[in-house]
Amino acid sequence: MxxxxxxxxxxxxxxxxxxxxxxxxxxxxxxxxxxxxxxxxxxxxxxxxxxxxxxxxxxxxxxxxxxxxxxxxxxxxxxxxxxxxxxxxxxxxxxxxxxxxxxxxxxxxxxxxxxxxxxxxxxxxxxxxxxxxxxxxxxxxxxxxxxxxxxxxxxxxxxxxxxxxxxxxxxxxxxxxxxxxxxxxxxxxxxxxxxxxxxxxxxxxxxxxxxxxxxxxxxxxxxxxxxxxxxxxxxxxxxxxxxGRTMHNYYPKTETELGDVIFRVENFYDEGFLENINFEVRKGEILGFAGLAGAGRTELMEAVCGLAPKAQGEVILDGKKLSISDYTDAMKEGLVYVSEDRGKYGLIVDMSIEENISMPQLKDFSKFGIIDRKKESAVAAEYMKEITIKAPSPDFTVNNLSGGNQQKVSIAKALAIQPKILVLDEPTRGVDVNAKAEIHKIISELTGKGLTILMISSELPELLGMCDRIYVMKEGRIVGCFSRQDATQDKILKTALEGEGEE
Ligand SMILES: Nc1ncnc2c1ncn2[C@@H]1O[C@H](COP(=O)(O)OP(=O)(O)OP(=O)(O)O)[C@@H](O)[C@H]1O
Ligand SMILES: [Mg+2]
Missing domain, CATH: 3.40.50.300 (P-loop containing nucleotide triphosphate hydrolases)
Structure with missing residues (x-):
């Protein structure tokens, strides 16, 4: 040297x-x-x-x-x-x-x-x-x-x-x-x-x-x-x-009282990708999905949200069997998916932050077919502040944001729909430590208000820090489930590799 x-x-x-x-x-x-x-x-x-x-x-x-x-x-x-x-x-x-x-x-x-x-x-x-x-x-x-x-x-x-x-x-x-x-x-x-x-x-x-x-x-x-x-x-x-300051709590999960089972997925399968998947989640719960790459976690969430046309199975929300044939149907029912791939179902990078956030619910932002730009800006500005999106103004083009800030826009966009069930696929990929804690805090607070979350993450500390329960997947199947108290990094890894979990 x-x-x-x-x-x-x-x-x-x-x-x-x-x-x-x-x-x-x-x-x-x-x-x-x-x-x-x-x-x-x-x-x-x-x-x-x-x-x-x-x-x-x-x-x-x-x-x-x-x-x-x-x-x-x-x-x-x-x-x-x-x-x-x-x-x-x-x-x-x-x-x-x-x-x-x-x-x-x-x-x-x-x-x-x-x-x-x-x-x-x-x-x-x-x-x-x-x-x-x-x-x-x-x-x-x-x-x-x-x-x-x-x-x-x-x-x-x-x-x-x-x-x-x-x-x-x-x-x-x-x-x-x-x-x-x-x-x-x-x-x-x-x-x-x-x-x-x-x-x-x-x-x-x-x-x-x-x-x-x-x-x-x-x-x-x-x-x-x-x-x-x-x-x-x-x-x-x-x-x-x-x-610029010391940080202590990277996973600021607040304890929430869990409600009744609000969402159930039954007998889900997609040939070659998913095999007989069953799980349920309670209102206000953060449910994690762990597994190695290729374990089928993204495939499962895409299927549940109407993004995999060949998948079969039942999705029950609030006691009602949903008929979802595409993602628009899912969104209408309050089931919202934030993809791990920002470009895939998420952001239109040539558009501004505010346009992206308001897009899924333009109806709410328009009167007689005219978009209320002021309202659109105000809502975007609020999210920018809450989850620290760093940009000069809400009309800034998403393309010109840093990678991590683009990820934050895709989360803001999903939150603005006010979903019942929010599916997050690698939500904090590329997001810095401080903003990660901010996003975790918001998620946690929203569950206190009745939002339910399904979260895929490859970062085990994130799952362990945030989830009430964690399912482990392997080769298209659920092979284990751990409560917040029982879950450890070692147990989850072992189950993800060997598939022997406590079902
Ligand atoms: N082409 C551009 N036009 C306008 N602003 C830009 C452009 N490229 C980057 N910026 C701005 O410059 C700043 C620095 O961005 P940069 O991409 O270097 O951040 P970064 O440190 O790589 O962040 P991240 O960890 O999110 O990738 C940001 O405020 C970003 O919005
Ligand atoms: Mg960068």
Whole structure:
């Protein structure tokens, strides 16, 4: 260590109405994993986009491998040795793995007129070599759209290695990975580190920072706060730097008196995905669903909410058998689903925060077919304050929000419908510690007012901290159920793996 490969000096970046980075400096050494932490909207992704040529800074300097650089676009940054794996994937779904890897810098041997003749053999060979280095098997000719999240990410990493990068940036790489995939990713990061790469690592999961990082830099509201050796700090200190005060209660669950059974799912099945599912939940209860990736939790919730056309079974709400043929039916009955994939059934990113929040119930916001924009803004502003959505105003476009703030909008949108049963699929993915506690607090308070919650989460501490009961799923079946008192991380993991639970 000791050789500095990257220096960002006094970077300032503004967007209309937003000071995203205010005089931020950062440096990275050869063979180092350097974390960047901070609340949603702190400026982490923006700093990395400035480094990778997506944005140009208003002022400040970028030094890469000892040279002062200005990057007009990502390709220029790539060519100087900086590779970034973005928070949202940037692959082309209709193209193959190989095509994606070499897009924009295909190797060509000769040209035919003006057209380069691509050297597929060379590219294929190089691609194979890279995947070997990553210890991963993947068919180079499959289309991206057929791959899962973890595989897509592996392609992103492989793509970044097609350039001879010595600086690698990961922006929340583990947000949609399972534990086993996270372990695989970490061993790759550590081996790249050994090869001498400098690695920037952004994550909201603080335990990951203590696992693989050497130093950690904290940003808050676009300002540089601190840089520390990971070995010389701890979680509480980091959180205090991030939020500007000490935090004690990460899972502020309030005790609520549970009502009668309000919602029952009976004999649910969907061939190949779900097998004979039965469960019930009481009014005011927070019911958790644990399991490994692929256990069928998302499939189950989609099916219950009318999003899986082939699923069969009965859904009973308030003693009434519902007939749900699509999601609109479910919403009308008060059954609302917040997908783990914000883009899928959730947000329209080209629209504003207020438009997104009011959309599902435009009727309530209009008179004689005219939308009451004032009311729409007021409602949105209230939610923005309650769950700390960081944006200049309610008419701000969702696309321009940070990742975690987009997630908060999708929760606000669901809450505004005032559901009876709220289904949350990985509700706090990509959300910072402070906002997580805020969301937990709101959820908990709402259950006191009679809201009932079904919650899928891959973060066991979140389930253990918030739920009254936890079901465990494996291979499309419910294989265990634990009460709040009985549930432990070990018991749930064991049941999720082996399937022997106390049904
Ligand atoms: N293209 C843009 N136009 C306007 N504002 C933007 C744009 N991109 C980012 N911002 C704003 O800049 C600020 C910093 O955003 P950034 O995405 O860097 O946050 P972050 O630290 O990565 O947060 P998260 O943890 O939620 O991903 C936010 O207030 C965001 O709304
Ligand atoms: Mg970000």
């Amino acid at each position: 000791g050789e500095t490969v990257l220096e960002l000096k006094n970077i300032v970046k503004t967007f209309p109405g937003v000071l995203a980075l205010n005089d931020v400096s950062f440096d990275l050494e050869k063979g180092e994993v350097h974390a960047i932490c901070g609340e949603n909207g702190a400026g982490k992704s923006t700093l990395m986009k400035v480094l990778s040529g997506v944005y140009q800074p208003d002022s400040g300097e970028i030094h890469v491998n000892g040279q002062n650089r200005k990057f007009a676009n990502p390709m220029e940054s790539y060519k100087s040795g900086v590779s970034i794996i973005f928070q949202e994937t940037s692959l082309f779904e209709e193209m193959t793995v190989l095509e994606n890897m070499f897009l924009g810098h295909e190797t060509s041997k000769k040209t035919l007129g003006f057209l380069p003749v691509l050297n597929y053999r060379e590219m294929r060979e190089k691609a194979r070599e890279i995947f070997k280095r990553l210890n991963t098997k993947i068919d180079l000719d499959t289309k991206i759209k057929t791959l899962g999240m973890a595989q897509k990410q592996m392609v992103e990493i492989a793509k970044s290695l097609t350039f001879d990068a010595n600086i690698l940036i990961f922006d929340e790489p583990t947000a949609s990975l399972t534990q086993r995939e996270v372990d695989a990713l970490f061993s790759i990061i550590l081996s790249l580190k050994k090869e001498g790469m400098g690695i920037v690592y952004i994550s909201h999961r603080l335990e990951e920072i203590f696992e693989i990082c050497d130093r950690v830099t904290v940003l808050r509201d676009g300002q540089y706060i601190s840089t520390k050796n990971v070995g010389g700090t701890n979680k509480d200190e980091l959180v205090a730097d991030m939020v």
